[in-house]
Amino acid sequence: MIAHAPVATRRVLWGLSLLLPVILVVAIGSGAVTLSPGEALGGVLAWWRGEFSQAGVIVAQIRLPRVLLAALIGAILASSGAAMQGLFRNPLADPSLIGVTAGASLGASIAIVAAGAGLQGLSGITVISLGAFAGGLLAVLLVYRLASSTAGTSVATMLLAGIAISALAGAVGNLLEFHADSEVLRRISLWRMGGLDGADPTRLAFAAAVCLVVAGSLPLFATPLNALLLGESEARYLGIDVERTKIALVVLVAVGVGASVALAGTIAFVGLVVPHIMRLLIGPDHRSLIPASALAGAILLVVADTLARVVMAPTELPVGIVTAIIGVPFFISLLRQRAQYGMR
Amino acid sequence: MAALDVRGASAAPYGPPLLAGIDFSLAPGEILSVLGPNGAGKSTLLHALAGGIDTAEGEIRLGGQPLAQWPRLARARALAMLPQQSTLAFPFRVEEVILLGRSPHASGAAEDRVVLAEVMRATDTERLRHRLYTHLSGGERQRVQLARVLAQLWRAADSDTRVLLLDEPTTGLDLEHQDLVMASLRQLAATGCAVVMVAHDFNLAAAMAQRVLVLRNGRQVCQGAPAEVFTGRMFEEVFRVQVHIATHPLSGAPLVVHP
Numbered sequence: 001m002i003a004h005a006p007v008a009t010r011r012v013l014w015g016l017s018l019l020l021p022v023i024l025v026v027a028i029g030s031g032a033v034t035l036s037p038g039e040a041l042g043g044v045l046a047w048w049r050g051e052f053s054q055a056g057v058i059v060a061q062i063r064l065p066r067v068l069l070a071a072l073i074g075a076i077l078a079s080s081g082a083a084m085q086g087l088f089r090n091p092l093a094d095p096s097l098i099g100v101t102a103g104a105s106l107g108a109s110i111a112i113v114a115a116g117a118g119l120q121g122l123s124g125i126t127v128i129s130l131g132a133f134a135g136g137l138l139a140v141l142l143v144y145r146l147a148s149s150t151a152g153t154s155v156a157t158m159l160l161a162g163i164a165i166s167a168l169a170g171a172v173g174n175l176l177e178f179h180a181d182s183e184v185l186r187r188i189s190l191w192r193m194g195g196l197d198g199a200d201p202t203r204l205a206f207a208a209a210v211c212l213v214v215a216g217s218l219p220l221f222a223t224p225l226n227a228l229l230l231g232e233s234e235a236r237y238l239g240i241d242v243e244r245t246k247i248a249l250v251v252l253v254a255v256g257v258g259a260s261v262a263l264a265g266t267i268a269f270v271g272l273v274v275p276h277i278m279r280l281l282i283g284p285d286h287r288s289l290i291p292a293s294a295l296a297g298a299i300l301l302v303v304a305d306t307l308a309r310v311v312m313a314p315t316e317l318p319v320g321i322v323t324a325i326i327g328v329p330f331f332i333s334l335l336r337q338r339a340q341y342g343m344r
Numbered sequence: 345m346a347a348l349d350v351r352g353a354s355a356a357p358y359g360p361p362l363l364a365g366i367d368f369s370l371a372p373g374e375i376l377s378v379l380g381p382n383g384a385g386k387s388t389l390l391h392a393l394a395g396g397i398d399t400a401e402g403e404i405r406l407g408g409q410p411l412a413q414w415p416r417l418a419r420a421r422a423l424a425m426l427p428q429q430s431t432l433a434f435p436f437r438v439e440e441v442i443l444l445g446r447s448p449h450a451s452g453a454a455e456d457r458v459v460l461a462e463v464m465r466a467t468d469t470e471r472l473r474h475r476l477y478t479h480l481s482g483g484e485r486q487r488v489q490l491a492r493v494l495a496q497l498w499r500a501a502d503s504d505t506r507v508l509l510l511d512e513p514t515t516g517l518d519l520e521h522q523d524l525v526m527a528s529l530r531q532l533a534a535t536g537c538a539v540v541m542v543a544h545d546f547n548l549a550a551a552m553a554q555r556v557l558v559l560r561n562g563r564q565v566c567q568g569a570p571a572e573v574f575t576g577r578m579f580e581e582v583f584r585v586q587v588h589i590a591t592h593p594l595s596g597a598p599l600v601v602h603p
Contacts, residue, residue, distance in 0.1 A: 089433070223447050229434045230444065233396050234427065238496070239420025239448035284434040 009282040009292075016295035020071070023299050027067045027306040028059055032313055035059070066199035070305040070319075071298035072207040073196070073264050074274075076256040078297020079215045081271030082278070082290050086225035087249050088155055091279065095257045095271040097159055098250060099139035102166035104261035106173045107135015109188050113176050128191065129203075129262035136258030139165050144250055153246050155232070193318030196264050196305050203263050214256035215294045221245060222286035229284060269323045270297050273331050300327065345408045347372045347538035348393065348507050352402035355392045362388045363562045366402070370555070372505070372536040375529070377549035377570075379542075380559035381583055386542040387428055389559065390509045393540060394425040407505030420448035422503040424496035428511040428542075430489050435476040438469060438488050445495035449502055459498045466528035467491040468521060483516040490525060497537055506537040513541060514548065526552055546600040550574060551592070558582055574598040 028044075029035040035043065035055055043055030044064065080095040088097070096102070111131025143165050147158035177185055224245040227235035236242050260267070275293040282288055304322040311317060346369045354364040363385050370376050378386050391397045393404060395411050404411045406422060414422070424445070432441065439460060446456040464470045467487040472480065477488060490513055497506045513529075514522045529552070533539050543549040549556060550570040557567040560582045566573055579587045579600070588601040 089431075091434070226436075226440075227444055227447055229432055229436070230441075231427070231431050233391070233394075234425075234430070236396060237394055237420065237423070237425045238444065239417040241416060279434075283440070284436055285440060 009285075009288050012278075012282050013288060013292055013295070016292060016299065020295055020299055023302050024067055024071065027070075027302045028063045030306050030310050031058075031063060033058055065201060065204045066196050066305070067302055069199040069204055069207055069263065070196050070301045072204075072211040073260045073267070074270055074297035074299070074301025075215050075294040076207075076211050076260050076297075077267065077271040077301070078274035078278075079218050079290050079294040080253040080256045081297075082275035082286065082293040083218050083221065083225065083249050084253055084271070085275055085279075086228060086284075086286055086289075087246065088159060089229055089231075091276055092272070093159075095253050096166070096266075096268075097162045098253065099143040099162040099165040099169070100136040100254050100257045101261055101266055102169035102173075103139020103142075104132040104136030104258055105192060105266060106169040106176075107138070108132040108191055108262075108265075109173045109176050110135070112187050112191065113180055113184055132262035133258045135169075136261055137254055139169060140250060140254035140258075144247075152243055155246070158250075190318075191265050193265060193320055195308075195316070195318055197316065198263070207259065207263055210256060210259040214252050215290075217248075217252055219287070219290045221249060222290060225249075225286040226284075264319070267301070267320050267323060269320070269327050270301055273327050274300055277331065346370060346405070347374075347407060347505050348540070349405040349408070350393070350402070351405075353392065353399045353404055354401045355388065355397050356400050357388075357397045361400070361562060363392060366392075366564050368555075368557055368564070368567050370507070370538045370540065372538055373533050374555060375533050375539040375541065375553045376555045376557060377541050377543045377553035378557050378559060379544075379546065379549060380565075383561075384559040385562040386559055387511050388562070390425060390511050390540065390542060393507075394423060394509055395419065396425075406507060417448050418503070420496070422497075422505045423507050423509070424493040425509040426489055426493045426511060426513055428515070430485065432477055435478045438472045438475050438477055438480070439464075441477050441488050442469070442491045442495050445492040448496065451499070451502065455499075456495075459495050463491045463494040463498055466494060466524075466531070468524055481516075483518065483521065486513070486516045487521060487525070494528065494532065497532070500535045500537075508532065508537055508539045510539065510541045512544065514543075514545070522548075546574070547592075547597075550597045550600070551595060570598050574600060 025037045025040055029037055029040040035058070039055050040059055043053060043059035046053045047056035047060035077095065084095050084097060085091050085093045108128050108131050111128045115127055143158055143161045144153065146161040147153050177188060180188065224235065224240045227238045227240045228242070228245070232242055257271070274297045275289065278289055278292045278296055282292055300323065304326055305319045308317040308319045308322045348370040350366050350368050353366040355362055366389060368376070378389060380386050388397065392399060406414060406419070442460055442463060443456060446459060464473065467490050469487050469491050472484060472488065477485065480488065493508060497508050513525060517525060529539055541552065553570060555567060556570050556573045558565040558573060558578065565582055566578065574589055576587060576589060579585055585602060588603065590599040590601055592599045
């Protein structure tokens with residue numbers, strides 16, 4: 001049986017590259033006011049030329065930032081997931097394993113509680129985002145220190161330390177909630193479910209910068225990641241600087257996931273499942289796996305967020321619920337054929 | 345100049361010494377077999393030679409230069425290691441696994457394809473080329489991993505010094521493939537690549553190697569030509585077995601008969 005031959009890899013990459021713009025246009029057109037792809041594009045052009053049109057305002061100020069934010073965050077989460085699964089040599093690893101998600105959640109909870117009812121509007125969202133970003137990075141730093149010794153950094157210890165730090169952050173977070181009043185509690189739990197409704201040009205610019213750095217740098221580590229799949233000492237004997245690779249990957253993933261949690265709350269599942277699905281389709285070579293995951297992650301999150309907006313309009317669903325509802329059946333159907341793809 | 349020069353090397357990566365008093369020298373194109381009972385430190389010695397374990401005392405020189413002073417990539421072009429077990433659990437295609445052996449090189453895709461074709465022939469893995477590694481049997485995986493380390497050192501043009509370290513390369517191979525692999529290793533050695541091979545099969549070691557090194561409890565017991573090292577007393581002292589040493593009727597190499 002010939003699985004994921006180079007031709008299929010190229011076809012999948014092209015397919016995803018062509019699908020993404022189509023999905024973006026459809027997503028921009030969907031919502032309370034439905035716009036055809038032509039109207040959506042016309043609106044963007046009109047807004048670009050400074051002309052006023054209703055479609056232009058809807059598209060440029062509301063939908064475009066939100067759809068682009070979804071795409072960027074999806075790309076960050078999925079490419080980070082691909083890198084983590086390679087680093088941990090475990091196809092079930094998730095970017096949140098190194099403690100970043102739990103740390104960011106705690107950081108956000110502390111920011112919400114500390115600011116209390118004083119949190120209003122944009123500045124409130126920024127304070128929460130900063131808290132989340134700082135919390136995520138701190139947690140990863142702690143995990144990394146725990147797993148490092150003079151002999152280097154143990155990936156297995158990092159995984160266990162990540163679980164421990166996540167549990168600790170969760171416990172402290174629960175303690176905060178236990179003492180919080182119902183308004184603060186509601187804010188924390190809403191934030192936790194994740195959402196892209198706070199999209200604005202500032203956040204979009206931040207997400208774009210982070211995505212450029214993370215999804216732009218991770219492919220540089222494709223060959224070291226491929227060699228690492230053989231084992232750490234094998235990678236070393238192939239001339240890979242294993243310690244430097246580990247540090248760089250952990251930092252990139254911490255920044256990427258920390259930023260995405262800060263901007264959109266915890267969106268589970270994308271970082272775990274998208275790289276897994278891509279690996280089943282095109283194989284484990286990180287040179288194509290990381291770009292394919294980034295594209296597919298962007299597509300999945302844009303589709304999920306669009307559904308979250310329109311399914312129960314005018315009420316919005318938390319996007320994490322939708323990613324799970326779309327992704328799980330697809331994932332399970334692939335799992336049932338996993339032997340055919342060479343995964344145990 | 346010796347490809348590999350080891351002077352009084354010892355190693356103690358986890359506290360107690362695992363290797364002590366290792367002392368030998370290997371010329372380009374020579375094949376050395378490392379023998380010893382279980383737990384004698386054979387794999388540890390290979391990892392020390394590969395630079396994966398630091399030496400506590402003594403020195404290991406690769407191509408005349410201390411091992412630790414070699415730049416990472418240059419070392420990977422000069423030195424390759426086949427570990428005893430491989431843990432690759434991701435579904436790479438066989439040719440992708442073999443081409444990982446070319447990753448330290450910058451010889452270009454066309455040249456890498458030529459090497460790929462040659463090492464696949466040398467290990468009879470051409471038919472497996474498009475199969476998934478995770479679908480292969482143990483012996484097939486062993487041949488693929490062997491092809492990977494062969495690809496790393498195959499071209500004499502890639503490095504002035506080349507040393508191949510093999511931890512039980514024939515594990516899981518049937519006799520036909522054992523013969524093929526040994527012929528391929530001889531072919532590689534003939535191009536100037538030194539080979540260090542941990543073996544369990546005394547007769548294979550005697551047939552393949554110009555030199556044999558015997559380890560026991562991490563210490564080097566003796567080393568030399570197979571005919572000098574293989575004595576009834578050595579087998580009694582190191583391996584605690586009584587053997588009869590005959591001469592191979594065709595090759596003239598020592599033949600160990602274990603009743």
